[in-house]
Amino acid sequence: MARMRFAKQKLRHALQSPQWQEHLDDIAQRGLENVGPLFSCLLLGPLTMHRAAVALGRTTALLATRQPEAARNIIRRLMWHLNEDSGNTGWGIPEAFGEILAASEPLAKEYHRVLASYIIDLGRDDNYCDNTLLRRSAYWAIGRLARARPELCMAARPWLRKGLEDEDLICRGMAAWALAQLPPDLMDAPGLRRLAEAGHEETCELFDGENLYEKSVSQLALEALEHTGS
Template identity: 75%
Template sequence: MARMRSAKQKLKDCINSPEWRTHLDEIAEGGLENVGPLFSFLLLGPQTMHRAAVALGQVTARLAKSQPEAAKNIVRRLMWHLNEESGNIGWGIPEAFGEILAASEPLAKDFHRILISYIIDLGHDDNFCDHALLRRSCYWAIGRLAQDRPQLCLGARKWLIHGLEDEDIICRGMSAWALSQLPPDLMDAPALRRLAEAEHDETCELFDGNDIYEKGVSQIAREALEKLAG
Protein backbone atom coordinates (compact mmCIF):
# COMPACT_ATOMS: atom_id res chain seq x y z
CA MET A 1 0.00 0.00 0.00
CA ALA A 2 2.84 2.39 0.89
CA ARG A 3 4.49 1.62 -2.44
CA MET A 4 1.25 2.46 -4.24
CA ARG A 5 1.00 5.78 -2.40
CA SER A 6 4.60 6.52 -3.29
CA ALA A 7 4.00 5.78 -6.98
CA LYS A 8 0.89 7.99 -6.98
CA GLN A 9 2.80 10.85 -5.34
CA LYS A 10 5.63 10.49 -7.87
CA LEU A 11 3.08 10.69 -10.70
CA LYS A 12 1.49 13.75 -9.12
CA ASP A 13 4.90 15.41 -8.78
CA CYS A 14 5.59 14.75 -12.47
CA ILE A 15 2.28 16.34 -13.47
CA ASN A 16 2.99 19.43 -11.37
CA SER A 17 6.63 19.91 -12.35
CA PRO A 18 7.67 22.69 -14.78
CA GLU A 19 8.97 20.00 -17.17
CA TRP A 20 5.81 17.91 -16.92
CA ARG A 21 5.48 17.39 -20.66
CA THR A 22 8.85 15.62 -20.77
CA HIS A 23 7.32 12.95 -18.52
CA LEU A 24 4.30 12.21 -20.74
CA ASP A 25 5.91 9.34 -22.67
CA GLU A 26 6.93 7.66 -19.43
CA ILE A 27 3.45 8.17 -17.99
CA ALA A 28 1.86 6.75 -21.16
CA GLU A 29 4.11 3.69 -20.96
CA GLY A 30 2.70 3.03 -17.49
CA GLY A 31 -0.58 2.15 -19.18
CA LEU A 32 -3.54 1.03 -17.10
CA GLU A 33 -1.62 1.36 -13.83
CA ASN A 34 -1.65 5.13 -14.24
CA VAL A 35 -5.30 5.49 -15.21
CA GLY A 36 -6.73 5.36 -11.67
CA PRO A 37 -4.34 7.95 -10.21
CA LEU A 38 -4.84 10.28 -13.17
CA PHE A 39 -8.61 10.07 -12.72
CA SER A 40 -8.17 11.08 -9.08
CA PHE A 41 -6.06 14.09 -10.12
CA LEU A 42 -8.98 15.38 -12.18
CA LEU A 43 -10.54 16.44 -8.88
CA LEU A 44 -7.61 18.69 -7.94
CA GLY A 45 -6.93 22.34 -8.82
CA PRO A 46 -7.56 23.56 -12.38
CA GLN A 47 -3.96 23.36 -13.60
CA THR A 48 -3.33 19.90 -12.13
CA MET A 49 -6.67 18.76 -13.51
CA HIS A 50 -5.88 19.92 -17.04
CA ARG A 51 -2.42 18.42 -17.01
CA ALA A 52 -3.79 15.14 -15.69
CA ALA A 53 -6.34 15.22 -18.52
CA VAL A 54 -3.52 15.63 -21.05
CA ALA A 55 -1.63 12.72 -19.47
CA LEU A 56 -4.76 10.58 -19.45
CA GLY A 57 -5.16 11.39 -23.12
CA GLN A 58 -1.66 10.14 -23.85
CA VAL A 59 -2.13 6.97 -21.80
CA THR A 60 -5.44 6.17 -23.50
CA ALA A 61 -4.12 6.91 -26.98
CA ARG A 62 -1.24 4.50 -26.37
CA LEU A 63 -3.65 1.85 -25.10
CA ALA A 64 -5.88 2.36 -28.17
CA LYS A 65 -3.06 0.92 -30.27
CA SER A 66 -2.27 -2.13 -28.13
CA GLN A 67 -5.44 -2.70 -26.10
CA PRO A 68 -8.26 -0.98 -28.02
CA GLU A 69 -11.07 -2.36 -25.87
CA ALA A 70 -9.36 -1.17 -22.68
CA ALA A 71 -9.05 2.29 -24.23
CA LYS A 72 -12.73 2.31 -25.17
CA ASN A 73 -13.62 1.30 -21.64
CA ILE A 74 -11.80 4.37 -20.32
CA VAL A 75 -13.95 6.56 -22.58
CA ARG A 76 -17.05 4.69 -21.46
CA ARG A 77 -16.00 5.39 -17.87
CA LEU A 78 -15.95 9.10 -18.74
CA MET A 79 -19.41 8.79 -20.24
CA TRP A 80 -20.68 7.11 -17.08
CA HIS A 81 -19.28 9.92 -14.91
CA LEU A 82 -21.20 12.42 -17.06
CA ASN A 83 -24.41 10.44 -16.72
CA GLU A 84 -26.78 11.82 -14.07
CA GLU A 85 -27.55 8.28 -12.93
CA SER A 86 -23.91 7.83 -11.87
CA GLY A 87 -24.34 10.27 -8.99
CA ASN A 88 -21.07 11.96 -9.93
CA ILE A 89 -20.58 15.67 -10.61
CA GLY A 90 -18.00 14.92 -13.28
CA TRP A 91 -15.35 17.55 -12.50
CA GLY A 92 -12.51 17.27 -15.02
CA ILE A 93 -14.28 14.58 -17.01
CA PRO A 94 -15.09 16.68 -20.14
CA GLU A 95 -11.49 17.95 -20.20
CA ALA A 96 -10.20 14.37 -20.13
CA PHE A 97 -12.74 13.40 -22.81
CA GLY A 98 -11.50 16.19 -25.08
CA GLU A 99 -7.82 15.38 -24.53
CA ILE A 100 -8.32 11.67 -25.19
CA LEU A 101 -10.15 12.26 -28.46
CA ALA A 102 -7.57 14.86 -29.50
CA ALA A 103 -4.80 12.32 -28.87
CA SER A 104 -6.40 9.29 -30.55
CA GLU A 105 -7.86 9.32 -34.05
CA PRO A 106 -9.66 5.95 -33.71
CA LEU A 107 -11.30 6.97 -30.44
CA ALA A 108 -12.17 10.38 -31.86
CA LYS A 109 -13.97 8.78 -34.79
CA ASP A 110 -15.91 6.49 -32.47
CA PHE A 111 -16.85 8.95 -29.74
CA HIS A 112 -16.76 12.57 -31.04
CA ARG A 113 -20.55 12.64 -31.51
CA ILE A 114 -21.00 11.69 -27.86
CA LEU A 115 -18.82 14.59 -26.74
CA ILE A 116 -20.73 17.04 -28.93
CA SER A 117 -24.06 15.70 -27.66
CA TYR A 118 -23.44 17.26 -24.24
CA ILE A 119 -24.12 20.75 -25.68
CA ILE A 120 -27.10 19.76 -27.86
CA ASP A 121 -30.28 20.95 -26.18
CA LEU A 122 -33.35 19.49 -27.87
CA GLY A 123 -35.56 20.06 -24.87
CA HIS A 124 -36.24 16.34 -24.44
CA ASP A 125 -34.67 12.94 -25.05
CA ASP A 126 -31.18 14.41 -25.41
CA ASN A 127 -27.78 14.10 -23.75
CA PHE A 128 -27.55 17.79 -22.88
CA CYS A 129 -25.47 18.66 -19.82
CA ASP A 130 -27.82 20.80 -17.75
CA HIS A 131 -25.24 21.52 -15.04
CA ALA A 132 -23.91 24.95 -16.04
CA LEU A 133 -20.52 24.65 -14.34
CA LEU A 134 -19.90 21.29 -15.98
CA ARG A 135 -21.29 22.47 -19.33
CA ARG A 136 -18.54 25.12 -19.42
CA SER A 137 -16.06 22.26 -19.54
CA CYS A 138 -18.02 20.53 -22.29
CA TYR A 139 -17.68 23.60 -24.50
CA TRP A 140 -13.97 23.73 -23.74
CA ALA A 141 -13.52 20.03 -24.55
CA ILE A 142 -15.14 20.44 -27.96
CA GLY A 143 -12.83 23.37 -28.66
CA ARG A 144 -9.85 21.27 -27.60
CA LEU A 145 -10.86 18.50 -29.99
CA ALA A 146 -11.40 21.08 -32.75
CA GLN A 147 -7.79 22.23 -32.37
CA ASP A 148 -6.50 18.83 -33.51
CA ARG A 149 -9.45 17.34 -35.41
CA PRO A 150 -11.55 20.25 -36.70
CA GLN A 151 -13.41 18.22 -39.32
CA LEU A 152 -14.95 16.06 -36.60
CA CYS A 153 -16.33 19.13 -34.85
CA LEU A 154 -18.03 20.86 -37.78
CA GLY A 155 -21.34 19.35 -36.69
CA ALA A 156 -20.99 21.23 -33.39
CA ARG A 157 -20.96 24.67 -35.06
CA LYS A 158 -24.75 25.16 -34.91
CA TRP A 159 -24.79 24.29 -31.22
CA LEU A 160 -21.74 26.40 -30.40
CA ILE A 161 -23.49 29.38 -31.97
CA HIS A 162 -26.53 28.51 -29.85
CA GLY A 163 -24.19 28.40 -26.86
CA LEU A 164 -23.27 32.04 -27.39
CA GLU A 165 -26.67 32.76 -25.81
CA ASP A 166 -26.40 30.15 -23.06
CA GLU A 167 -28.16 31.12 -19.82
CA ASP A 168 -24.77 30.88 -18.12
CA ILE A 169 -22.55 33.80 -19.18
CA ILE A 170 -19.29 31.86 -18.69
CA CYS A 171 -20.68 29.15 -20.97
CA ARG A 172 -21.13 31.84 -23.63
CA GLY A 173 -17.46 32.69 -23.44
CA MET A 174 -16.37 29.06 -23.52
CA SER A 175 -18.62 28.48 -26.50
CA ALA A 176 -17.07 31.48 -28.29
CA TRP A 177 -13.61 30.11 -27.58
CA ALA A 178 -14.58 26.67 -28.93
CA LEU A 179 -16.13 28.25 -32.02
CA SER A 180 -12.89 30.12 -32.69
CA GLN A 181 -11.02 26.80 -32.86
CA LEU A 182 -13.08 25.70 -35.88
CA PRO A 183 -12.22 26.67 -39.46
CA PRO A 184 -13.39 30.30 -39.94
CA ASP A 185 -16.94 30.84 -41.18
CA LEU A 186 -18.28 34.37 -41.61
CA MET A 187 -21.74 33.08 -40.71
CA ASP A 188 -20.50 32.99 -37.11
CA ALA A 189 -19.95 36.76 -37.06
CA PRO A 190 -23.43 38.11 -36.13
CA ALA A 191 -23.78 35.99 -33.00
CA LEU A 192 -20.17 36.62 -31.98
CA ARG A 193 -20.64 40.36 -32.51
CA ARG A 194 -23.67 40.42 -30.21
CA LEU A 195 -21.64 38.74 -27.49
CA ALA A 196 -18.66 41.02 -28.07
CA GLU A 197 -20.83 44.11 -27.78
CA ALA A 198 -22.53 42.88 -24.60
CA GLU A 199 -19.41 43.85 -22.63
CA HIS A 200 -19.48 40.85 -20.32
CA ASP A 201 -16.37 41.08 -18.16
CA GLU A 202 -16.94 37.76 -16.39
CA THR A 203 -13.83 35.63 -16.89
CA CYS A 204 -13.38 32.16 -18.36
CA GLU A 205 -10.65 29.80 -17.19
CA LEU A 206 -8.78 28.53 -20.24
CA PHE A 207 -5.81 26.19 -20.65
CA ASP A 208 -3.05 26.92 -23.14
CA GLY A 209 -1.56 23.43 -23.10
CA ASN A 210 0.68 24.23 -20.17
CA ASP A 211 -0.93 26.75 -17.82
CA ILE A 212 -4.32 28.12 -16.81
CA TYR A 213 -5.15 31.69 -17.80
CA GLU A 214 -8.25 33.87 -17.63
CA LYS A 215 -9.99 35.95 -20.27
CA GLY A 216 -13.21 37.97 -20.29
CA VAL A 217 -16.26 36.58 -22.07
CA SER A 218 -16.74 39.48 -24.48
CA GLN A 219 -12.98 39.69 -25.05
CA ILE A 220 -13.02 36.07 -26.24
CA ALA A 221 -15.82 36.95 -28.65
CA ARG A 222 -13.91 40.00 -29.93
CA GLU A 223 -10.81 37.90 -30.55
CA ALA A 224 -12.91 35.30 -32.37
CA LEU A 225 -14.23 38.08 -34.60
CA GLU A 226 -10.69 39.31 -35.27
CA LYS A 227 -9.72 35.79 -36.26
CA LEU A 228 -12.62 35.71 -38.72
CA ALA A 229 -11.56 39.07 -40.18
CA GLY A 230 -7.98 37.87 -40.52
Protein backbone atom coordinates in the same frame (compact mmCIF):
# COMPACT_ATOMS: atom_id res chain seq x y z
CA MET B 1 -4.35 0.67 -1.36
CA ALA B 2 -0.82 1.75 -0.35
CA ARG B 3 0.42 1.06 -3.88
CA MET B 4 -2.38 3.19 -5.34
CA ARG B 5 -1.59 5.98 -2.91
CA PHE B 6 2.11 5.85 -3.81
CA ALA B 7 1.32 5.86 -7.55
CA LYS B 8 -0.98 8.84 -7.11
CA GLN B 9 1.65 10.77 -5.15
CA LYS B 10 4.31 10.01 -7.75
CA LEU B 11 2.04 11.14 -10.57
CA ARG B 12 1.01 14.27 -8.70
CA HIS B 13 4.64 15.27 -8.18
CA ALA B 14 5.40 14.62 -11.86
CA LEU B 15 2.40 16.63 -13.06
CA GLN B 16 3.11 19.52 -10.70
CA SER B 17 6.74 19.72 -11.78
CA PRO B 18 7.80 22.55 -14.14
CA GLN B 19 9.13 19.77 -16.39
CA TRP B 20 5.82 17.88 -16.35
CA GLN B 21 5.72 17.35 -20.10
CA GLU B 22 8.98 15.40 -19.93
CA HIS B 23 7.17 12.77 -17.85
CA LEU B 24 4.29 12.21 -20.27
CA ASP B 25 5.87 9.43 -22.33
CA ASP B 26 6.80 7.45 -19.24
CA ILE B 27 3.32 7.93 -17.78
CA ALA B 28 1.72 6.72 -21.01
CA GLN B 29 4.01 3.70 -21.33
CA ARG B 30 2.74 2.39 -17.99
CA GLY B 31 -0.72 2.14 -19.51
CA LEU B 32 -3.56 0.84 -17.37
CA GLU B 33 -1.40 0.98 -14.26
CA ASN B 34 -1.63 4.77 -14.34
CA VAL B 35 -5.26 5.19 -15.40
CA GLY B 36 -6.77 5.03 -11.90
CA PRO B 37 -4.22 7.42 -10.37
CA LEU B 38 -4.70 9.84 -13.28
CA PHE B 39 -8.44 9.88 -12.67
CA SER B 40 -7.67 10.75 -9.04
CA CYS B 41 -5.39 13.58 -10.17
CA LEU B 42 -8.30 15.10 -12.09
CA LEU B 43 -9.73 16.04 -8.69
CA LEU B 44 -6.78 18.28 -7.82
CA GLY B 45 -6.47 22.01 -8.56
CA PRO B 46 -7.28 23.40 -12.03
CA LEU B 47 -3.74 23.37 -13.44
CA THR B 48 -2.95 19.85 -12.19
CA MET B 49 -6.35 18.71 -13.43
CA HIS B 50 -5.61 19.92 -16.95
CA ARG B 51 -2.17 18.35 -16.93
CA ALA B 52 -3.65 15.07 -15.68
CA ALA B 53 -6.17 15.26 -18.53
CA VAL B 54 -3.31 15.67 -21.02
CA ALA B 55 -1.53 12.68 -19.48
CA LEU B 56 -4.70 10.61 -19.57
CA GLY B 57 -5.11 11.58 -23.21
CA ARG B 58 -1.60 10.44 -24.05
CA THR B 59 -2.02 7.22 -22.05
CA THR B 60 -5.38 6.32 -23.59
CA ALA B 61 -4.18 7.09 -27.11
CA LEU B 62 -1.30 4.65 -26.66
CA LEU B 63 -3.64 2.04 -25.19
CA ALA B 64 -5.89 2.46 -28.23
CA THR B 65 -3.06 1.15 -30.41
CA ARG B 66 -2.30 -1.80 -28.12
CA GLN B 67 -5.52 -2.62 -26.26
CA PRO B 68 -8.39 -0.93 -28.12
CA GLU B 69 -11.12 -2.30 -25.87
CA ALA B 70 -9.30 -1.10 -22.75
CA ALA B 71 -9.15 2.38 -24.30
CA ARG B 72 -12.88 2.24 -25.07
CA ASN B 73 -13.54 1.26 -21.47
CA ILE B 74 -11.82 4.47 -20.35
CA ILE B 75 -14.15 6.46 -22.61
CA ARG B 76 -17.12 4.57 -21.18
CA ARG B 77 -15.89 5.45 -17.71
CA LEU B 78 -15.86 9.12 -18.68
CA MET B 79 -19.37 8.81 -20.05
CA TRP B 80 -20.55 7.21 -16.82
CA HIS B 81 -19.04 10.03 -14.76
CA LEU B 82 -20.98 12.52 -16.89
CA ASN B 83 -24.23 10.60 -16.46
CA GLU B 84 -26.38 12.40 -13.92
CA ASP B 85 -27.41 9.02 -12.50
CA SER B 86 -23.81 8.19 -11.60
CA GLY B 87 -23.76 10.49 -8.56
CA ASN B 88 -20.30 11.78 -9.53
CA THR B 89 -19.32 15.44 -9.74
CA GLY B 90 -17.58 15.00 -13.08
CA TRP B 91 -14.77 17.44 -12.23
CA GLY B 92 -12.12 17.25 -14.96
CA ILE B 93 -14.02 14.61 -16.93
CA PRO B 94 -14.92 16.73 -20.02
CA GLU B 95 -11.33 18.01 -20.14
CA ALA B 96 -10.04 14.43 -20.13
CA PHE B 97 -12.58 13.48 -22.80
CA GLY B 98 -11.36 16.31 -25.03
CA GLU B 99 -7.69 15.51 -24.52
CA ILE B 100 -8.19 11.81 -25.27
CA LEU B 101 -10.04 12.48 -28.52
CA ALA B 102 -7.47 15.10 -29.50
CA ALA B 103 -4.69 12.56 -28.94
CA SER B 104 -6.31 9.53 -30.63
CA GLU B 105 -7.73 9.65 -34.13
CA PRO B 106 -9.51 6.26 -33.89
CA LEU B 107 -11.21 7.19 -30.61
CA ALA B 108 -12.04 10.64 -31.94
CA LYS B 109 -13.80 9.19 -34.97
CA GLU B 110 -15.75 6.82 -32.74
CA TYR B 111 -16.73 9.17 -29.93
CA HIS B 112 -16.70 12.78 -31.16
CA ARG B 113 -20.48 12.84 -31.45
CA VAL B 114 -20.79 11.76 -27.83
CA LEU B 115 -18.61 14.66 -26.72
CA ALA B 116 -20.68 17.12 -28.76
CA SER B 117 -23.91 15.71 -27.35
CA TYR B 118 -23.25 17.34 -23.95
CA ILE B 119 -24.06 20.77 -25.41
CA ILE B 120 -26.98 19.68 -27.60
CA ASP B 121 -30.27 20.63 -25.98
CA LEU B 122 -33.21 18.98 -27.74
CA GLY B 123 -35.58 19.49 -24.85
CA ARG B 124 -35.98 15.78 -24.19
CA ASP B 125 -34.28 12.44 -24.86
CA ASP B 126 -30.89 14.10 -25.18
CA ASN B 127 -27.51 14.00 -23.47
CA TYR B 128 -27.42 17.71 -22.65
CA CYS B 129 -25.39 18.62 -19.58
CA ASP B 130 -27.57 20.57 -17.16
CA ASN B 131 -24.71 21.15 -14.73
CA THR B 132 -23.39 24.64 -15.52
CA LEU B 133 -19.81 23.98 -14.41
CA LEU B 134 -19.56 20.77 -16.41
CA ARG B 135 -21.15 22.39 -19.45
CA ARG B 136 -18.46 25.08 -19.39
CA SER B 137 -15.89 22.28 -19.47
CA ALA B 138 -17.76 20.53 -22.28
CA TYR B 139 -17.52 23.66 -24.46
CA TRP B 140 -13.80 23.81 -23.70
CA ALA B 141 -13.37 20.11 -24.54
CA ILE B 142 -15.12 20.51 -27.89
CA GLY B 143 -12.84 23.46 -28.63
CA ARG B 144 -9.83 21.36 -27.67
CA LEU B 145 -10.89 18.66 -30.11
CA ALA B 146 -11.68 21.27 -32.77
CA ARG B 147 -8.16 22.63 -32.48
CA ALA B 148 -6.71 19.16 -33.16
CA ARG B 149 -9.35 17.67 -35.48
CA PRO B 150 -11.62 20.45 -36.78
CA GLU B 151 -13.29 18.26 -39.37
CA LEU B 152 -14.87 16.20 -36.58
CA CYS B 153 -16.42 19.24 -34.89
CA MET B 154 -18.06 20.92 -37.85
CA ALA B 155 -21.42 19.30 -37.06
CA ALA B 156 -21.25 20.83 -33.57
CA ARG B 157 -20.94 24.33 -34.98
CA PRO B 158 -24.67 25.23 -34.89
CA TRP B 159 -24.78 24.18 -31.24
CA LEU B 160 -21.68 26.21 -30.44
CA ARG B 161 -23.44 29.20 -32.01
CA LYS B 162 -26.45 28.48 -29.85
CA GLY B 163 -24.07 28.37 -26.90
CA LEU B 164 -23.34 32.06 -27.48
CA GLU B 165 -26.74 32.62 -25.87
CA ASP B 166 -26.35 30.07 -23.07
CA GLU B 167 -28.03 31.09 -19.81
CA ASP B 168 -24.57 30.98 -18.21
CA LEU B 169 -22.25 33.80 -19.27
CA ILE B 170 -19.08 31.74 -18.86
CA CYS B 171 -20.54 29.08 -21.14
CA ARG B 172 -21.07 31.82 -23.73
CA GLY B 173 -17.41 32.75 -23.57
CA MET B 174 -16.32 29.12 -23.80
CA ALA B 175 -18.58 28.63 -26.82
CA ALA B 176 -17.00 31.66 -28.48
CA TRP B 177 -13.52 30.29 -27.81
CA ALA B 178 -14.52 26.90 -29.23
CA LEU B 179 -15.85 28.52 -32.41
CA ALA B 180 -12.51 30.27 -32.86
CA GLN B 181 -10.81 26.87 -33.03
CA LEU B 182 -12.80 25.97 -36.15
CA PRO B 183 -12.11 27.29 -39.66
CA PRO B 184 -13.56 30.80 -40.16
CA ASP B 185 -17.24 31.03 -41.03
CA LEU B 186 -19.10 34.29 -41.53
CA MET B 187 -22.26 32.65 -40.18
CA ASP B 188 -20.66 32.81 -36.73
CA ALA B 189 -20.31 36.59 -36.91
CA PRO B 190 -23.77 37.88 -35.85
CA GLY B 191 -23.86 36.00 -32.56
CA LEU B 192 -20.23 36.73 -31.81
CA ARG B 193 -20.71 40.43 -32.54
CA ARG B 194 -23.64 40.66 -30.13
CA LEU B 195 -21.61 38.96 -27.42
CA ALA B 196 -18.52 41.06 -28.09
CA GLU B 197 -20.50 44.29 -27.91
CA ALA B 198 -22.32 43.30 -24.72
CA GLY B 199 -19.30 44.19 -22.60
CA HIS B 200 -19.36 41.11 -20.37
CA GLU B 201 -16.29 41.31 -18.12
CA GLU B 202 -16.84 37.94 -16.44
CA THR B 203 -13.71 35.84 -16.97
CA CYS B 204 -13.29 32.39 -18.49
CA GLU B 205 -10.42 30.17 -17.39
CA LEU B 206 -8.65 28.46 -20.30
CA PHE B 207 -5.70 26.10 -20.72
CA ASP B 208 -3.26 26.54 -23.60
CA GLY B 209 -1.46 23.22 -23.22
CA GLU B 210 1.02 24.60 -20.73
CA ASN B 211 -0.57 27.27 -18.58
CA LEU B 212 -3.93 28.52 -17.37
CA TYR B 213 -4.99 32.00 -18.43
CA GLU B 214 -8.11 34.14 -18.17
CA LYS B 215 -10.01 36.29 -20.65
CA SER B 216 -13.33 38.01 -20.41
CA VAL B 217 -16.41 36.64 -22.15
CA SER B 218 -16.66 39.60 -24.52
CA GLN B 219 -12.93 39.54 -25.27
CA LEU B 220 -13.17 35.91 -26.33
CA ALA B 221 -16.14 36.77 -28.52
CA LEU B 222 -14.22 39.67 -30.07
CA GLU B 223 -11.23 37.46 -30.86
CA ALA B 224 -13.50 34.81 -32.37
CA LEU B 225 -15.22 37.53 -34.40
CA GLU B 226 -11.87 38.72 -35.73
CA HIS B 227 -11.12 35.09 -36.62
CA THR B 228 -14.13 35.15 -38.98
CA GLY B 229 -12.61 38.13 -40.81
CA SER B 230 -15.55 40.38 -39.90
